Amino acid sequence: MEKKIILTGDRPTGKLHLGHYVGSLAARVRLQHDHKQFVMLADQQALTDHADEPEKIRASILEVSLDYLAVGIDPKKTTIFIQSMIPALPEIMMYFLNLITWNRLKHNPTVKMEIQQKGFGEEVPAGFMVYPISQSADITAFKADLVPVGDDQIPMIEQCVEVVRKFNRMYKTDVLVEPKPVLSSIARLPGIDGKAKMSKSLGNCIYLSDPADIVAKKVKGMYTDPTHLRLEDPGKVEGNPVFTYLDAFATDKAHVEELKAHYQRGGLGDSVVKKYLLDQLQAFLDPIRARRTELAKDPKHVWDTVFKGTDIAKTVAEKTLTEIKQAMGIQYNGF
Amino acid sequence: MEKKIILTGDRPTGKLHLGHYVGSLAARVRLQHDHKQFVMLADQQALTDHADEPEKIRASILEVSLDYLAVGIDPKKTTIFIQSMIPALPEIMMYFLNLITWNRLKHNPTVKMEIQQKGFGEEVPAGFMVYPISQSADITAFKADLVPVGDDQIPMIEQCVEVVRKFNRMYKTDVLVEPKPVLSSIARLPGIDGKAKMSKSLGNCIYLSDPADIVAKKVKGMYTDPTHLRLEDPGKVEGNPVFTYLDAFATDKAHVEELKAHYQRGGLGDSVVKKYLLDQLQAFLDPIRARRTELAKDPKHVWDTVFKGTDIAKTVAEKTLTEIKQAMGIQYNGF
Numbered sequence: 001m002e003k004k005i006i007l008t009g010d011r012p013t014g015k016l017h018l019g020h021y022v023g024s025l026a027a028r029v030r031l032q033h034d035h036k037q038f039v040m041l042a043d044q045q046a047l048t049d050h051a052d053e054p055e056k057i058r059a060s061i062l063e064v065s066l067d068y069l070a071v072g073i074d075p076k077k078t079t080i081f082i083q084s085m086i087p088a089l090p091e092i093m094m095y096f097l098n099l100i101t102w103n104r105l106k107h108n109p110t111v112k113m114e115i116q117q118k119g120f121g122e123e124v125p126a127g128f129m130v131y132p133i134s135q136s137a138d139i140t141a142f143k144a145d146l147v148p149v150g151d152d153q154i155p156m157i158e159q160c161v162e163v164v165r166k167f168n169r170m171y172k173t174d175v176l177v178e179p180k181p182v183l184s185s186i187a188r189l190p191g192i193d194g195k196a197k198m199s200k201s202l203g204n205c206i207y208l209s210d211p212a213d214i215v216a217k218k219v220k221g222m223y224t225d226p227t228h229l230r231l232e233d234p235g236k237v238e239g240n241p242v243f244t245y246l247d248a249f250a251t252d253k254a255h256v257e258e259l260k261a262h263y264q265r266g267g268l269g270d271s272v273v274k275k276y277l278l279d280q281l282q283a284f285l286d287p288i289r290a291r292r293t294e295l296a297k298d299p300k301h302v303w304d305t306v307f308k309g310t311d312i313a314k315t316v317a318e319k320t321l322t323e324i325k326q327a328m329g330i331q332y333n334g335f
Numbered sequence: 336m337e338k339k340i341i342l343t344g345d346r347p348t349g350k351l352h353l354g355h356y357v358g359s360l361a362a363r364v365r366l367q368h369d370h371k372q373f374v375m376l377a378d379q380q381a382l383t384d385h386a387d388e389p390e391k392i393r394a395s396i397l398e399v400s401l402d403y404l405a406v407g408i409d410p411k412k413t414t415i416f417i418q419s420m421i422p423a424l425p426e427i428m429m430y431f432l433n434l435i436t437w438n439r440l441k442h443n444p445t446v447k448m449e450i451q452q453k454g455f456g457e458e459v460p461a462g463f464m465v466y467p468i469s470q471s472a473d474i475t476a477f478k479a480d481l482v483p484v485g486d487d488q489i490p491m492i493e494q495c496v497e498v499v500r501k502f503n504r505m506y507k508t509d510v511l512v513e514p515k516p517v518l519s520s521i522a523r524l525p526g527i528d529g530k531a532k533m534s535k536s537l538g539n540c541i542y543l544s545d546p547a548d549i550v551a552k553k554v555k556g557m558y559t560d561p562t563h564l565r566l567e568d569p570g571k572v573e574g575n576p577v578f579t580y581l582d583a584f585a586t587d588k589a590h591v592e593e594l595k596a597h598y599q600r601g602g603l604g605d606s607v608v609k610k611y612l613l614d615q616l617q618a619f620l621d622p623i624r625a626r627r628t629e630l631a632k633d634p635k636h637v638w639d640t641v642f643k644g645t646d647i648a649k650t651v652a653e654k655t656l657t658e659i660k661q662a663m664g665i666q667y668n669g670f
Contacts, residue, residue: 043665047430047433047665048432051434055664061667084660088422091419091422095379097383097465098462101461102464123438124438125432125434125435125437126433126437130461130465133461170387307669328389329393330389330392332642334635
């Protein structure tokens with residue numbers, strides 16, 4: 001049986017953190033063995049709400065690529081590529097834009113939520129409003145069967161399925177493939193401040209590239225149960241990010257359960273649990289950091305790895321574009 | 336002094352008619368001598384409101400190209416090219432979409448008017464709403480100094496100027512050139528039914544490719560002054576398309592003035608004026624038809640002519656795209 005195709009990726013707007021690892025990177029490392037996986041550095045998508053910061057995006061391409069390679073995304077198994085270097089993608093988007101109404105875009109729940117979060121008000125860039133169609137172009141260009149998403153991103157996949165059905169019906173073809181969402185199995189990692197989401201803009205992240213002393217400082221300052229004042233008090237485990245992180249990163253699950261029970265009945269200090277978490281995190285991060293430091297010595301090699309992936313991705317997307325134009329009857333051949 | 340650059344073109348959605356000749360083709364034939372002229376077959380733009388009719392667009396590319404060559408647009412002087420074969424154009428559009436708000440697009444006067452004319456209601460394709468940005472990409476890709484337009488299209492040029500200024504300011508560059516509109520000097524040609532505009536959808540056109548007998552029939556049935564009932568009655572010249580056509584196509588202007596005076600004082604029958612108009616039109620159309628018939632014998636050659644132009648246009652647009660990406664700092668070179 002042929003391997004299923006996955007399209008996934010990140011907007012390169014900064015280094016990746018533990019939340020990215022739990023939410024997507026771990027799955028990519030796992031899935032690359034029995035899937036055909038494309039990982040996109042979505043620089044054009046990043047520009048839709050960072051048009052004035054291309055330098056940051058440029059720099060982040062290298063940082064994110066280093067993160068990818070350091071956690072074990074293997075360029076021999078996974079095609080890592082840069083969105084803006086694939087001309088077929090905006091071309092495909094252009095044809096898709098005619099199939100979806102303005103009104104429909106306006107009511108995309110993910111986009112509506114993000115507009116609110118980003119505080120655009122009436123000043124939403126047109127590129128941002130149409131990015132679900134750009135994403136549909138990305139997904140279909142690689143004929144992705146599966147797209148790993150958070151539950152807040154499901155409307156984006158629904159939008160893509162709508163595009164696929166409209167296109168295939170209108171042009172009487174089956175050239176486009178309907179993608180399915182793959183929900184990440186692990187819950188979202190909270191920030192070190194206890195907020196629901198680890199997010200660069202909230203400044204509550206532990207980065208994969210953070211040096212050991214920074215990680216120590218961040219863990220030491222982590223939010224725990226604010227009602228757990230004295231050592232002998234019972235403490236809460238739910239909503240306590242220290243335990244959520246242990247669930248995600250500690251290898252000895254039985255010991256974590258013991259710690260949880262002890263913490264809940266009282267008598268276990270935050271500093272003891274944090275010390276244990278720190279050990280576990282450093283054990284997890286040490287080899288990643290070591291690989292990252294090694295790779296960072298030769299940025300040219302990292303760029304070349306991404307350029308090689310981009311060449312592969314370009315060929316695939318080009319082929320789909322040709323099929324799309326053939327289906328539409330606008331692949332002109334001179335007669 | 337370097338020649339000024341012109342970008343112009345047509346949506347290929349049918350053969351061209353006398354209205355096109357008066358409104359744009361005549362100027363192109365004239366301007367090609369001392370300008371660097373690009374004429375775009377805007378198939379992607381045609382798809383924004385004809386997504387379900389790609390076959391018609393495909394067929395019209397050949398028809399419109401035949402019209403171009405038949406009226407004297409000279410491929411040695413003018414670069415005729417197909418929009419969808421220039422991948423740089425949607426790519427440039429993608430970057431421009433981030434500079435203009437959704438709100439701004441919604442208030443483009445030309446688009447608002449066209450939405451009403453086309454009866455889209457709430458169902459406006461997203462591609463149609465963003466076509467001013469696509470047009471800005473087309474204009475700037477060729478660094479056009481001049482864009483010939485009807486007065487209803489001036490907001491499109493204003494939109495492009497806004498894009499150019501935003502881009503150049505944001506990315507601290509002067510890579511994009513501000514275009515100026517060139518208003519067509521001759522008033523719009525009315526339809527044979529007397530309606531203000533010759534338009535395919537109104538079925539009131541004389542096509543450049545209409546055979547002589549069809550032209551005769553159309554001229555015979557032309558709307559004139561409805562109050563000019565008896566030969567001896569004075570007739571109106573204003574709003575009488577027969578005289579507007581004579582102004583546009585008769586070579587002996589003095590004789591046209593005599594006819595007008597005679598018609599206005601009475602005693603000149605419609606059929607006499609129409610006979611004269613028909614002679615003038617056939618004299619104008621005969622050589623065009625002859626060239627068109629000759630060219631149509633070898634459609635492959637016509638396609639090849641357009642493909643050659645497209646190759647030239649591709650190189651120019653590609654160069655601008657590279658400059659755009661360099662200005663943005665996203666022309667990645669591996670360090």
